[in-house]
Amino acid sequence: MDIIVLNKKASEKDIRNIAKKLEGWGLKAHISRGTEKILIGVIGDTSKITEDEENAVKVMNGVEEVMRILKPYKLASRDFKPQNTVINVKGKVIGGKKIPVIAGPCAVENKAMLISIATKVKAAGASFIRGGAFKPRTSPYAFQGLGEEGLQYLAEASKKTGLPVVTEIMDPRDLDVILKYTDIVQIGARNMQNFRLLLEVGMCKKPVLLKRGLSATIKEWLMAAEYIMSKGNGQVILCERGIRTFETATRNTLDLSAVPVLKQRTHLPVIVDPSHGVGKWDLVPPMAKAAIAAGADGLLIEVHTNPEKAVSDGEQSLKPDAFKKLMKELKPIARAVGREI
């Protein structure tokens, strides 16, 4: 809360009341009387003023508007920590010069399939294996994931290939079992504002991959990261995966401009998931290239050996050969922006 706009009819008493409230918070009021409005500039460290306190000012007599200039997040902000956060998971680095690719099926379906995919994506140059054991599905009648069995397969695939594991958490009660098997915990788009889950993963020691909510603004997304960081876990990876708009030609609208915006506002690494962003496998390669060109620190790509048999999201999965071809094509793009892949 930094500027308070008052109606020109606000009385001296109204102004005094506001000034007193600010003084109670250790702040000073600096008054500018315009011809149409009266402004109160708030002097002091306003970052500790909560949204609630701000709201209480909004309804005081004479107040028309309260404008906040400082950002509501702090730990996630690049002002607070100018240098990039670099996350190292068993030797795989996110946020450095080399661009890691997280690949794998949408859902873990069975052991053989998963190991086959993991082996192939590793050979093509992926750095992490991903797969869902707990699946958020729009319909209660759709496959909900293998649960702990799926996590075990992920761990085996990881052991075979050396690729660390990324998997999604949906329920705070699953945290212990998930932490046993995974290297990075994923928060899905639908849970970006599941604040209890955010606090819970904020208390664990493993990095958190935080997907952007379907209709989350960049500010809300950074506030969700702040939730995790406020509990002591600074290892947050932001993942753009498309936002909901009126356009139906693609599953979502991949907002690649979020990448450079975030690189200005936060020190956290930013990766892109073009598979969910577009929802169709043949649109994934151009958007993966565009993501790297826009400055993304990593990619998350769905790969399936047999999309026709995939229990979920087969439509948007690349086959291993297409993935291998893409990995090759990404190299010169990465070089062109001073990175490696």
Next chain:
Amino acid sequence: MDIIVLNKKASEKDIRNIAKKLEGWGLKAHISRGTEKILIGVIGDTSKITEDEENAVKVMNGVEEVMRILKPYKLASRDFKPQNTVINVKGKVIGGKKIPVIAGPCAVENKAMLISIATKVKAAGASFIRGGAFKPRTSPYAFQGLGEEGLQYLAEASKKTGLPVVTEIMDPRDLDVILKYTDIVQIGARNMQNFRLLLEVGMCKKPVLLKRGLSATIKEWLMAAEYIMSKGNGQVILCERGIRTFETATRNTLDLSAVPVLKQRTHLPVIVDPSHGVGKWDLVPPMAKAAIAAGADGLLIEVHTNPEKAVSDGEQSLKPDAFKKLMKELKPIARAVGREI
């Protein structure tokens, strides 16, 4: 999955493969060869075909598109249950001719305040008292609610006034303590697709007030209701509270057309929360009236005795006098659409 569109270049083998897949599910394929496309009409009860199975067909050779005609929800559908669901909570009825109003502060702040508000909204004609003990807040630094203490105050307010209690659940681990004190469990907009929470409240015996997600389609919203109902709890109340659009003049865009659309598609009661829908107290009365005129079965309205001191959402709360005035003004509107309030 009801119509499969094939490219005219699809081979006889492609068509046979699809037909075989359908037969495996106990369905029949009815083929229409057009000049540009080949269509397969799927004959039989396709309602048991899951989204996953549908996706598997989408990636078969020759397939261009799969069109589903039947709705993906069943228990929530008016086709399945034509008569309105009527929910009776300690004698207060939702979904009947009389329109109940749920009123109270955004958050429970202290006992005296809550009891004062409860007494006043009851006198004005409200049927339920609401208030948050567990609060989903955008910022981790904002007031997160009083927890069980808040629930106790709600129970006391209920005892004093006879108004049953509505309060929000954010975490499946809180269900037991919340059920001890509340009469209706609320799922907030940000948790509309917190599927684990939906399953959990689906197993309890109390009615569930399910708010629409910020960017949820009506179909997704009904699927969320289906999640709850699939576990045996058919007492679901849908609550429109505004969707996210490009317009910033209001906090959200209250989608009142959702009311008549839902009344066609589902037998569940539909209520409207104009307070969150618009976010400014002086816009609440016209939108509350409009909601009733559009056919809503109830209202949820934020009321606070001292919005200036409210810890959250003071801006959108009516003072008790304004609430009383509104309740009076709603009467002739309700009568005009054949209801009572």
Next chain:
Amino acid sequence: MDIIVLNKKASEKDIRNIAKKLEGWGLKAHISRGTEKILIGVIGDTSKITEDEENAVKVMNGVEEVMRILKPYKLASRDFKPQNTVINVKGKVIGGKKIPVIAGPCAVENKAMLISIATKVKAAGASFIRGGAFKPRTSPYAFQGLGEEGLQYLAEASKKTGLPVVTEIMDPRDLDVILKYTDIVQIGARNMQNFRLLLEVGMCKKPVLLKRGLSATIKEWLMAAEYIMSKGNGQVILCERGIRTFETATRNTLDLSAVPVLKQRTHLPVIVDPSHGVGKWDLVPPMAKAAIAAGADGLLIEVHTNPEKAVSDGEQSLKPDAFKKLMKELKPIARAVGREI
């Protein structure tokens, strides 16, 4: 332009440059130095500062943000003209206590049909006849309207029934011919920011019905009204007709909260078109009622004697009997909000 936010690193020279620029415009700078930012409050009549001049300040050294408090429209603003604008067209009043209804087919198709519809809507209580002679169609292959012939039929229908005519203009070159036959000129949603057309109708003497653009903010809509008014035509009627959102269950999302927001910000009359707002005839009656309850000054409703044969928008047209029934049902709603219909 009213508050200029500077980085705390801004130099004294930066501040002086800005102050000098403001002085050149006859304004004064009032400087507040905070701990994180420096604010310049702009004192004087900033309403004459154009968007261009504001933009020029935005890129000056040290400037982080420019915040405008005053609204960018003036003639359309209720601050400028507090009392309601009331428009009288051949004895039919828009913006008064009585709520006029504009009814008729989407497109004028032939004389007999139009006269039949006009006669029926008049009998049911409509105040204006509408119909398109020049039709904006998404496809170049769809019926584009009868042109002047259609206008002649409108004039004949008007003569027969006494109902004044509302019809749409798409091209400034058609203004003369349209003015010969119509009483109110309509600007369609797709032309809300066709600025040349706005200026043109701003120079005519007949009232202008200005539909909201598909994705226009309320501010942009009022700026479009300002375009018309800036040329001397103050008789502008605003018409909410639904905005584009992610929801596909309705053709558009009817934003009824725009009605009370506009009634606060502008003195111009505000009417609602539920037919385009929802796109399905059976959703029109509840939304028409809701519009009146929300405070609308009028309605625009599509009526067709034979929707099955309508060349456009048959799906959303009421038959005359349904229209007659609706007109009756609107009466008690109007009375409940202190109006008549």
Next chain:
Amino acid sequence: MDIIVLNKKASEKDIRNIAKKLEGWGLKAHISRGTEKILIGVIGDTSKITEDEENAVKVMNGVEEVMRILKPYKLASRDFKPQNTVINVKGKVIGGKKIPVIAGPCAVENKAMLISIATKVKAAGASFIRGGAFKPRTSPYAFQGLGEEGLQYLAEASKKTGLPVVTEIMDPRDLDVILKYTDIVQIGARNMQNFRLLLEVGMCKKPVLLKRGLSATIKEWLMAAEYIMSKGNGQVILCERGIRTFETATRNTLDLSAVPVLKQRTHLPVIVDPSHGVGKWDLVPPMAKAAIAAGADGLLIEVHTNPEKAVSDGEQSLKPDAFKKLMKELKPIARAVGREI
């Protein structure tokens, strides 16, 4: 119109009526009776069925839904013309291997400035000079452009540098004067569905740069191209410039996935305007790179020698040095996707 879905309660007479209607259009009905619905597959060339005729079917007895499989545009479709459209303007090619860049100020302000910018962007490798002489501005009080004087300056800049000219048309009455001076006529986002203007430029012999509307779907955008092409002008260049969403961190949301989607659906060249897409100059370079990586056939970039003095859009303009640097950085990206710049 290709599939008609009927309620299972539709009578034989309903079905016969529909079949008769189809036969009247030279089409055949192929009926599939399912357990829940009856489907009519429409056999024959349905591309000549207009939207109006389709709507007339929608309201026939028994009909629940009409599903169109064929695309509503034809001339713009890649099915109709598989090979890429390549446009040659005075030796500068759009749609070929080499990627042209259109650069220049938002508005033409004066001759010296324009010539200075043109000289600099040419030296940096631009292929076209752009600048607005007729400016669509949100406010009637903002600078509206120099008109024909501005066009003359563009022609002079073109003569000096050899760069062909791109400039915007807002009004069909300006076509003659604009065609005298420009090489490519631009239709701005706000006029994408100004159908009269589309028809007008469809009758001229010069290429048309068609910007995507603020909230236009890809389908509507291609229909707008179809309007132009239906009048005989096949030289249409599509320009993605960001769509309106809920996100306010950028001016618009640049939808780069539109590029690969369009490359599948149409043979027309697709270029990207990152300046309007993001609205801030420092976000332009990463998004320009991303556009090329995504497969764009060209770029449109705002460049101004003195953004602080720009009368419009200074915030989003690159200075010539930044533009020169960007042009260099784009080269390896273009090479990586098999193009040149």
